Structure formats: structure tokens, C-alpha cells
Amino acid sequence: MTPLATYLTDRDADAGLRIRTAAVLLFARQGYAATTIRDLARTVGMTNAGIYHHVPSKEALLADLLISGHQGLVEATATVLDGVSGAAERLALLISSLTATHALNPLTTRVMDGELRALTPGSAALAEVIALRDAYEDRWRQAVADGVREGVFHVADQKLTRLALMTMCTGTSEWYRPDGDSTLEQVCAEFVAIGLAAVRAPARPLPIADLSLLPDLPWEPPRD
Amino acid sequence: MTPLATYLTDRDADAGLRIRTAAVLLFARQGYAATTIRDLARTVGMTNAGIYHHVPSKEALLADLLISGHQGLVEATATVLDGVSGAAERLALLISSLTATHALNPLTTRVMDGELRALTPGSAALAEVIALRDAYEDRWRQAVADGVREGVFHVADQKLTRLALMTMCTGTSEWYRPDGDSTLEQVCAEFVAIGLAAVRAPARPLPIADLSLLPDLPWEPPRD
DNA sequence: TCCGAGTAACCGAACGTTCGGTAGGCCGAT
DNA sequence: ATCGGCCTACCGAACGTTCGGTTACTCGGA
Incomplete structure (x- = not known):
């Protein structure tokens, strides 16, 4: 695990911040349209439903x-x-x-x-x-x-x-x-x-x- | 209808060329990931299945x-x-x-x-x-x-x-x-x-x- | 005991792709 | 001239999958 991946999945760090950091990473790499909520969830170590607890859409x-x-x-x-x-x-x-x-x-x-x-x-x-x-x-x-x-x-x-x-x-x-x-x-x-x-x-x-x-x-x- | 839209839906013009022209138009405007085969088909005046007669994927x-x-x-x-x-x-x-x-x-x-x-x-x-x-x-x-x-x-x-x-x-x-x-x-x-x-x-x-x-x-x- | 943070399971819609079928044109044999 | 056979170009409907988003539930800590 890279330090970045470790940070993104760290349950002690603020989830909203981790989600936004992961979103920037994936949107920059693959583009917004090609990035799924499930990609995002996997990157921060959650399920897709968990994301919606922190983000409206x-x-x-x-x-x-x-x-x-x-x-x-x-x-x-x-x-x-x-x-x-x-x-x-x-x-x-x-x-x-x-x-x-x-x-x-x-x-x-x-x-x-x-x-x-x-x-x-x-x-x-x-x-x-x-x-x-x-x-x-x-x-x-x-x-x-x-x-x-x-x-x-x-x-x-x-x-x-x-x-x-x-x-x-x-x-x-x-x-x-x-x-x-x-x-x-x-x-x-x-x-x-x-x-x-x-x-x-x-x-x-x-x-x-x-x-x-x-x-x-x-x-x-x-x-x- | 714009001249471009007229050309793209002209059944007398070469379909492969029309599809490629429409693809460039849509990929440039919305991005590849956000463009669907159905978008493409609508732009050239076909159904989505018709596209696959001219293009493998x-x-x-x-x-x-x-x-x-x-x-x-x-x-x-x-x-x-x-x-x-x-x-x-x-x-x-x-x-x-x-x-x-x-x-x-x-x-x-x-x-x-x-x-x-x-x-x-x-x-x-x-x-x-x-x-x-x-x-x-x-x-x-x-x-x-x-x-x-x-x-x-x-x-x-x-x-x-x-x-x-x-x-x-x-x-x-x-x-x-x-x-x-x-x-x-x-x-x-x-x-x-x-x-x-x-x-x-x-x-x-x-x-x-x-x-x-x-x-x-x-x-x-x-x-x- | 209650609440924030998360999960498992799920929904309707849309996706890329495939399938069977057909309309219309060409073409050699009759 | 006309017929059967074949081809190109498409359509309508459906396939399995994945999408964004939702619901009902669980669980650890204050």
C-alpha cells in the first residue's frame, strides 16, 4: 500500500476530506464521467452507499x-x-x-x-x-x-x-x-x-x- | 436544422464517414465516456444497432x-x-x-x-x-x-x-x-x-x- | 439510549452489445 | 423481362451488466 492509499482508507481521518481527495485523484486520472461511485468507495475503503452518507450526489x-x-x-x-x-x-x-x-x-x-x-x-x-x-x-x-x-x-x-x-x-x-x-x-x-x-x-x-x-x-x- | 445536422443525417452520404464526423463532434463536446452509442445514433439518424453495422465497437x-x-x-x-x-x-x-x-x-x-x-x-x-x-x-x-x-x-x-x-x-x-x-x-x-x-x-x-x-x-x- | 457511520441488499434506468428479421437493390441465369 | 439468390444497410427488441441512488438495518461509542 502506498502512503496515499493508506491515508485514503484510514478510518480515523475525516471521511469527507478523504472522499474529496479520492475524487480529485480519480476525476483527474479517468475523468468525471468514467469514474463511478463504486470506484470512489473502493478507493476510500467503503461501500457505495457509505459515500452517500457524506455527499448528496x-x-x-x-x-x-x-x-x-x-x-x-x-x-x-x-x-x-x-x-x-x-x-x-x-x-x-x-x-x-x-x-x-x-x-x-x-x-x-x-x-x-x-x-x-x-x-x-x-x-x-x-x-x-x-x-x-x-x-x-x-x-x-x-x-x-x-x-x-x-x-x-x-x-x-x-x-x-x-x-x-x-x-x-x-x-x-x-x-x-x-x-x-x-x-x-x-x-x-x-x-x-x-x-x-x-x-x-x-x-x-x-x-x-x-x-x-x-x-x-x-x-x-x-x-x- | 443546421447544415451540419443535415449532412450528418443525409442517407445518401457515406455512413462510415458520417458516424466518424458525429463521433468527433460528440467526443469533443461531451467527452468519450459521456457519449453513448445512442447519442451517436440519434445524431446520424439511425438506431443504436445500426451503428454496429459500420463500427465494431x-x-x-x-x-x-x-x-x-x-x-x-x-x-x-x-x-x-x-x-x-x-x-x-x-x-x-x-x-x-x-x-x-x-x-x-x-x-x-x-x-x-x-x-x-x-x-x-x-x-x-x-x-x-x-x-x-x-x-x-x-x-x-x-x-x-x-x-x-x-x-x-x-x-x-x-x-x-x-x-x-x-x-x-x-x-x-x-x-x-x-x-x-x-x-x-x-x-x-x-x-x-x-x-x-x-x-x-x-x-x-x-x-x-x-x-x-x-x-x-x-x-x-x-x-x- | 441514542446517534453518527457504516453495510447488505436492492431499485429503476441506462449502458454497450447482440440477435433475428426485413426492405430494397444488384446480378447472373433463364 | 423476370425470377431466385444474395448483399448492404438498417430496425425492433432484447441480452447481461453496471450505473447513480435508496432503504432498512447494524454497531460501537458518548
Whole structure:
């Protein structure tokens, strides 16, 4: 038994937390649709009926993960940007914090980015996640627009540029390994350099987000 | 009825092609696991049993889409790179052709990039797709390694850099719209500039892939 | 004695897949 | 020209299985 599997089946630990951790693990690995309640139950050492003692439904479980995850990202980003002025500095902090969040929470972020479509169209939960995501993306829109207005950024298409940069950052969850050749700080610095080059900002030293201010995504499964 | 829906239910058109087109549409929208044979049948105007006259199984259908899609990408890339020397030129062609392929075939590429995990682990089909994908990624590995060896690229971590750039290119399928603010040529040129900046290549004019050499992915559903 | 946490057994619905059957077209022999 | 035989392309109905979810019950601890 791996340490993770041992933790997930530990009857002394909080069951709601174990279920959410297992859900992130399985949803990230197999996808929401391909994960059954019985998969989840087996992973936490219960029967399928036991799951329903802690969770109202499979979709409510996903919705809970998505909403709280996005809330964490939005709140942490507000903290990271607090009091920082200058479009280049703010964009650098957005790039580095999004990158680091995905590198440090690859499974949770994979579910957050990839399983939105699994929520029932028109549901209140979906609307809530979309509202949170829009609020987050507005930070990026603002940063790019400010830079262009101030004359420090020069971009052909603001939306295209923003999406390309955000994609680069979120993609980190697919490949980053802490035991790879680059440290997380190196990755963040590299991505900030690429991002600022993409908006043709003058090259100069720029800050990296304080890793202690990043969102706490409490059901990210520990690495095995 | 949209033109697409009309085509998909047209009994005069080849059924195998209509089924594959509908499969790409639904797999891209809802995911493979969440798409049922009955969804597929309804989309092409048949019963679920009728589908099995043209396709041996749901998974074989997915495998067929993935294998032929990756074959197309590998073959087209060989054509695009044929006779081109110089690491910067070759990287520029890789970036622009991957970007354009994703922009022009968003649904097929989304299935190709996102539904590999739906194939049965250990199956021959999965091994075939992985072999094709590895062959494709080797083109990128070679281009980056060549540039570093020739001294024209300066990169901290080759694998990290390659993955970041490939992610940027493949992400195009998620947001590119032909009626947006940028033309496909502008997007490609922009991404080439970003990519070459990422490897610290000296700035100079670089080629864009000839769009007529791109892979033909015959079941990409026409835009609605 | 009561309650939180769990189980065994079960439900209706939906799943991928298979089966027997049939409508309509082609084709060589009559 | 027409008939029998065969083929492609599908349909209606059902198969066994598995799904998300429910019900009735058990049991250890406060």
C-alpha cells in the first residue's frame, strides 16, 4: 500500500476530506464521467452507499470541488496582487501564481480546468463556477489592457495573447515534476520572461509570486 | 436544422464517414465516456444497432479516430520539414504547423489530445497511438536539441521548454475562432515569435508552415 | 439510549452489445 | 423481362451488466 492509499482508507481521518481527495485523484486520472461511485468507495475503503452518507450526489461532489477550488484561486490572486501597481509587475504575478498553482496542485487544477463541461448545463453550480472563472480572467484582461493603455505592452490581439499565456501556465499541471531538471522558481521565472516578451514589454527584472500566498486546495492528493 | 445536422443525417452520404464526423463532434463536446452509442445514433439518424453495422465497437471507433489523426499529423509534419535546414527554421515550422492544425481542426485535435486515456491500458491501439505521438514529439526534441547544440538556442531545461511551447500551440483548439480579431497567419507568426523568444534565438524573419501541407483530418465537423 | 457511520441488499434506468428479421437493390441465369 | 439468390444497410427488441441512488438495518461509542 502506498502512503496515499493508506491515508485514503484510514478510518480515523475525516471521511469527507478523504472522499474529496479520492475524487480529485480519480476525476483527474479517468475523468468525471468514467469514474463511478463504486470506484470512489473502493478507493476510500467503503461501500457505495457509505459515500452517500457524506455527499448528496456525484455531481454535487464535483460542483463542490470546482467551486471551492475556483474560490481559492480568486481569493489568493487578490492577495497576490494586493498593493502591486504597474501592468508588467501585475502580469508577472499573474503568470507566476497561475503557473505555480498548477505545478503544485496538478490533479485539482486538472479537474478544475477540464471537468467544467460535466456540470449540468444551466445549473446554479455551473453558473457559480463560470462567475468565479470570469472574475479571475478579468484580472488578466485588466492587466493586459492596462499595459496596452500605459504604452508598455504592444499586442496585436489582447484576447488571443491572454489566452495563449494562460494556456501556457495551466498546461504546467500536465507535465511539471518536482524532481525534474528545473525548480518551480526557475519555471516561474522562465514563464514570466516568455510572457513579458509576448507582450513586447521592455526587458527588466520582475517579481515572482510569493508561494506562501498561493491558494490552499485542501483535497489535492499528496504525490505518491 | 443546421447544415451540419443535415449532412450528418443525409442517407445518401457515406455512413462510415458520417458516424466518424458525429463521433468527433460528440467526443469533443461531451467527452468519450459521456457519449453513448445512442447519442451517436440519434445524431446520424439511425438506431443504436445500426451503428454496429459500420463500427465494431465504441472503443474501436475512438481508436480509429486517434490513430488516423496522429498518422496524418506525423506524415504532414514530415512533409512540412522536408528539406528545411537550420534549427530555428525547423522550430518555427513545427510551431506554426501545430498551431494551424489545431486552429483549423479544433474538434478532432481536442479528441486526439484529450481522449487518449479512454483507450484500454495495454491495448494494441493505445500502443500504436503512443508510438505515433512519440515519433511526432521526437521532431520537437530534435529541433530544440539541434538549436542548443548549434549554439543558436539557450535553454535551461529542454523538456520543460518543449512542453510549454507545445501546450501553447495545442491550446489553440480551445479558443481560436476564424471570425476573431486575428487571422490564422497572424496567430502563427505571433506564436513563432514567442517560441523563438522562449529559446532566446536571435530575432530574425522566420517561415510559417504552408497551410496546404497541413494534415487532412477528414472527419473534422464543419463549423456550424 | 441514542446517534453518527457504516453495510447488505436492492431499485429503476441506462449502458454497450447482440440477435433475428426485413426492405430494397444488384446480378447472373433463364 | 423476370425470377431466385444474395448483399448492404438498417430496425425492433432484447441480452447481461453496471450505473447513480435508496432503504432498512447494524454497531460501537458518548
